[in-house]
Amino acid sequence: MKYTHTMPFGAAVHDNGVRFTFWAPDTALIALERNGLAAAPMTRDADGWHRLDVPDARAGDRYQFRLPDGHLVPDPASRSNPDDVHAASEVVDPQAYDWKDAEWRGRPWTEAVIYELHIGTFTPEGTFVAAQRRLADLVALGITVIEILPVADFPGARGWGYDGVLLFAPTAPYGTPDELKALVDAAHGLGLMVLMDVVYNHFGPEGNYLHAGSPSFFNAAHQTPWGSAINYDGDSSRTVRDFFVHNALYWVEEFRCDGLRMDAVHAIRDDSSPDIVEEICAALRDGPGRERQIHIVLENDANGAHYLERGADGRPLTATAQWNDDLHHAAHVLVTGDTDGYYADYADDPVAQFGLALAQGFVYQGQASVFRDGEHRGEKSDQLPLAAFVSFLQTHDQVGNRAFGDRIDALADPAPLRAAYACLLLSPHAPMLFMGEEYAASTPFLYFCDFGPELAAAVSDGRRAEFGKFAAFGDEAARARIPDPNAASTFEASKLKWEEREQSPHREFMAHIAQLLAIRHRALVPRLAGQPRGGRHWRDGEALRVEWPLANGATLQLLAHFGTQKASGIRQLAGQAIYTDGITTDLNDTLSMAPGSVCITLQEDNTHG
Template sequence: MRQYHSMPFGAELTGQGTVRFRLWAPGAQQVELCLESQPELTPLAMNPKKEGWFELETEQAGVGSLYYYRIDNEVQVPDPASRFQPQDIHGPSEVVDPTAFAWEDDQWGGRPWEETVIYEAHVGTFTPEGTFRGLETRLDHLVELGITALELMPVADFPGRWDWGYDGVSLFAPDSCYGRPQDLKSLVQAAHSRGLMVFLDVVYNHFGPEGNYLHRYAPDFFTERHQTPWGAAINFDGENAHWVRHFFIHNALFWLQEYRFDGLRLDAVHAIEDDSKRHILEELAETVHRHFGSGRQVHLVLENDNNRTHYLDRKANGKPRWYVAQWNDDIHHALHVLATQETTGYYLDYADQPITHLGRCLSEGFDYQGQRSPYRGGQPRGEPSKTLPPSAFVAFFQNHDQVGNRAFGDRITTLAEPEMVQALTGLLLLSPFPPLLFMGQEWGATQPFPFFCNFGEDLAPSVREGRRREFARFPEFSDPAARERIPDPTAQTTFESAVLDWTQAASATGRKWFDLHQQLLHLRNQFIVPRLAALTNIQGDYKHLSEWALQAHWQLGDGSLLTVLANLGDTPVSLSAPPLGRLLFITSPDLEQALVRGELFPRTVAWFLKGISTTQEDDIEF
C-alpha cells in the first residue's frame, strides 16, 4: 500500500519523469528555482500565475534533488511545503517520493476513542538515540504497560539540534535530527502492528522565530489585525486568507494520510484568531472527517485555555461534530494545588477550596465554565460542559507543559510524597476520562524536563534572558541571583538533562511504579472501557468528605455505578458508610479493613463498581 497526499503547493512528482514546483508568493515580483545538484545551471524562472502563484514543471529535477526558491533575485529560501530539510531549516529542500515507503498496515483502521490511554513523548529525549528509530525499539514497553496511543510532541522541522518542537517553520518536514521521512513512517507502522494508535502534536497558531521566510514573499500569511504572544497572528480571516487556510488544512490531511497518524492534537488554539463566519477550526475538522469518512478512525484533540466546549459538540449519533476531546488543564491544576499547596501563577485560580475545583472537574468536565478567573484579572473563562461525555476531557497530572513550564522542569515526583503521587495515579487511571501519561511517569522518573531550544546566536541571548525574566514576578525568583540558577534553555546540558534514564525504569523502585500503572491500566481496560462507549454525558456527581477529600460517582453506559473515594489530605476521614459494590482498587493494602470500619486513610484512593456480577474470591462487597 502506498500513501500520497496531493497538494497545490510544494514539489510534486508528476509520474511523467518531471517535478512540478509551486510556490504562493504574492509579495514577490519574480521567483526562480535553484537546483543545488546542478549549480552550473542558470536558475530556472518560474511562471507567474493568478493570485500570487508561481509554477514550474521540469525534468531537470527528480527524487533526491535539493532546491531553493530565489525571490526577486535577492534571497534564497527553502520551500515552506518541503517534505524534508536534510540540512535543517535554512538549508535546501529535498524532493521526496512519498510513495517509496511500502505500508504493510492496510488492515489497520484505528481504535475507538474510549479505549484511549495516551503516552506523550518527546522524540529527542525519550531514548538515548533521540530518533524515530530509537523510539521504535521501545514500543513493546508501551504495550506491556497498557498504553493504547503514543502521542509525539511536534516533529515539524525546527531550528538547531534540540527543541520542544513548538518553534517549527517547515510544517510538512519531519526534523532531520530525528531521522528521515521513512523512519517516521516505520515508527507509525510498527506501532500499528502492536495495536498502538499514534497521534501528532501540531502547531497552527504561529511559526517559530527563526527560519520563517514567509514574511519576505508571502506577507499575507500574517495579519496585524490580531496579535498573539508571538506577534502578528496567522491570517485566517483577512485578505488572501483562502490560501493560508488551505495551507494548514492540507498540513493536517498530509500527516494523517502520508504518515497514517491516527489523530492530531492542535496546540494552543486559543491563540488562533479568526473572525470568519466559519472558523478555521471548524473547517479543518470538517474537511478531515469528510476526507477519511468511516474508513479510518481519526481523532482530533484540542488544547484550548478558553475551555470553549462548542468545539467538542456531539452529533445526534454521539460522534464528535468537530473535535473528540480537549486537554483538561483544570483537573491538572486542581490536583497540583492539592498535592503541593502551590498557589502562584495560574494555580491562583484553584487556591480557594481546591477539593471543590477537583470535584467540579470530576463531575462536570471543566472547572471553569464561565466564572471569573482571578489569574486572568477577573475575566470570564469557559463554557458549560456537563452535557458532554467524559471522553471529551483528557485528564493528567503531568505533561510537557506542566513540567517544563516550571523554572527547573520539576516533575511531581520531586514535589510531592510518593504516597500522594500514588493516590493521584490511582485517581487518574480509573476515572472515566481518557488519561494521559508523560514519558517516564510510569516508572516514577525524577529527572527534570526543562524548556530547551537551539536557536542561532542572534536569538539565543534574548531567549535566555526572556526565560529568566518570565519568572521574575514569582517571589522565589525576585532575587537576580536566584534567577541565574534557572537552566539556560539554549545550553546543550539543559537538553541532555531531559534525556530519559532508562536504568531508573529497571530499578526496584521503577518496577514498583511500573507495576502499579500496569495494574491500573489492566483494570481500566477490563472494567471501565467497555462501559464508556454508550455515555452521552458525564452522568457524574460528587460530595465533600473533608477540606481535602471527596466522594465522586458516575453512572456508566451499562447502568453500573462507578465510585471513587479520595483523601488527598494528611489526616483520616470518617465515612458514614462505604459505597456499595465491588472494590476494584485501593492504594494501600491496609485500607480495606479501614473502609470496613468507616475510615479513609490520608493520601489514599479507593474505587468501587456497582452493578456487575462477581465470582472472584477476593472481591469485596460492602
C-alpha cells in the same frame, strides 16, 4: 501499500519529473534553483501561483526559490530539509515507502490511554528509529496512544518543536520522513494509535521566510505575541487556510497518523465561520475519517466546550477531546500545596475543585478567574461524555515550564499523589502520561532550544527575567542557576534514563501504574462506549466522593481521602470494588481511610442484560 497526500503546494513527483509550486501573490517573479544549477524562472498565474515543471528532476534533488531581491528561501511546503530550515529543501517521493498497515482502521477513543513523548529526549539517541524500539514497552504498560510533540522542522538540532517553520518537513535530527513513517507503521502493528502535535497559531521566530516571499500569509489586523497573526480571515486567506487544511490531511493521509493534537487553538485569530479549527476537523472527519477512526485533540485555554459537542449518534461534531488543564491544576494544588500563578484559581478548597474536574471535566465553566483579574472563563461542560477530556497530572508544559523541569513526584507528598493517580487512571476521562512519568523518572524535562546567537541570548535572558517575578528567584544568583535553554547540556539532561525502570523505587512506582491501567482496560473500557455525560461529586466527612454514569445504566463510584489524618465512619460504596488502597472496614461496617486511600466500585444496572 503506498500513501500520498496530493496538494497544490511544494514539489510533486510524477511520471515525467517534478512540478514545483510556490504561492507568492505579492511577488512578480520567482525562480527555481536546483542542485546548484542556474536559476530557472517560474511561470506566474493571476492568483499568485508560481509553477515550473522540470522533466529531469528526481527525488533527492535539493532546491530553493530565489526571490526578486536575490534571497534564496526553502520551500514552505518542503517535505524534507536535511540541512536545517535556512538551507535547501529536498524533493521527496512519498511513494517510496511501502506500508505494512493496510488492515489498520484505528481504535475507538474510549480505549485511549495516551503517552506524550518528545522524540529528541525519549531515548538516548533521540531519533524516530530509536523510539520505534521502545514501543513494545509502552504497549506492555497499557498505553494505546502515543502523542508526539511537534516534529515540523524547527531551527537548530534541538527544541520542543513549538517553534516550527517548515510544517510539512520532519526535522532532520530525528530522522528521515520514511523513518517517521516506519515508526507510525510499527506502532499500528502493535495496536498503538499515533497523534501528531501540530502548531497552527504561529510560526517560530527563526527561519520563517514567508514574511519575505508571501507576506499575504499574515494579517496585520490581528496582532499576537508573535507579531501579525496567520491570515485565516483576511484578503487571500482562502489559500492560507488551504495550506493548513492540507497540512492536517498530510500528517493523517501521508504519514497515517490517527489524528492530531492542535496546540493552543485559543491563540488562533480567526473571525470566520466556520473557523479554521472547525474546517480542519471537518476535512479530517469527511476525508480519511470515512475509512478509519481519526481523533482530534485540542489545547484550548478558553475551555471552549462548543468544540466538543456530540451529535445524536454520540460522535464528535468537531473535535474528539481537549486537554484538561483544570484537572491538572486542581490536582497539583491538592498534592503539592503550590498556589503561585494560575494555581491561585484552584487554591480555594482544592479537594472540591479536583472533584468537580473529575465529575464534569472543566472546573471553569463560565465563572470569573481571580488569576485573570475577574475575566470569565469557560463554557458549560457537564453535558459532555468524559472521553471529551484528556486529563493528566503532568505534561511537557507543566514540567518544562518550571525553572528546573521538576516532575510532580519530586514536589508532592507520596500518599496523595498515589491517590491522585488512581483517581485519574480509573476515571472515565481519557488519561495521559508524560514520558517517564510511569516510573517517576529522575530526569527533568527542561526548556531547551537551539536558536542563532542573537535570539539565543534574548531567550536565555527572557526566561531568567520571567522567573525573577517569583520570590524563589528574587536575586540574581538564584536566577543564574536556571539552566540555559540554548546549552546542549540542558537538552542532554532531559533525556530519559530507561534503566531506571528496573531500579527501585522506580520499578515499584511503574508496577502501580501498570496495575491501574490493567484494571482500567479490564473493568472500565468495556463500559465507556456510550458513557453519556458528566457525573456529580460531594464531600462525605473528610472524604471526596465522585459518581459517574457509565454505559447501559452502570455506575462508577470513587471515594478518596486527601486529608492528613485518618478518617473514620465513612459510608461504604455500593457495587463491586475494582480497586482499594489504604481502606479498612470498622466494626460497624463503615470504612476507615488512611491519608491517600482510595476505593473505586462498579455497580451494574441489573435491568440491562
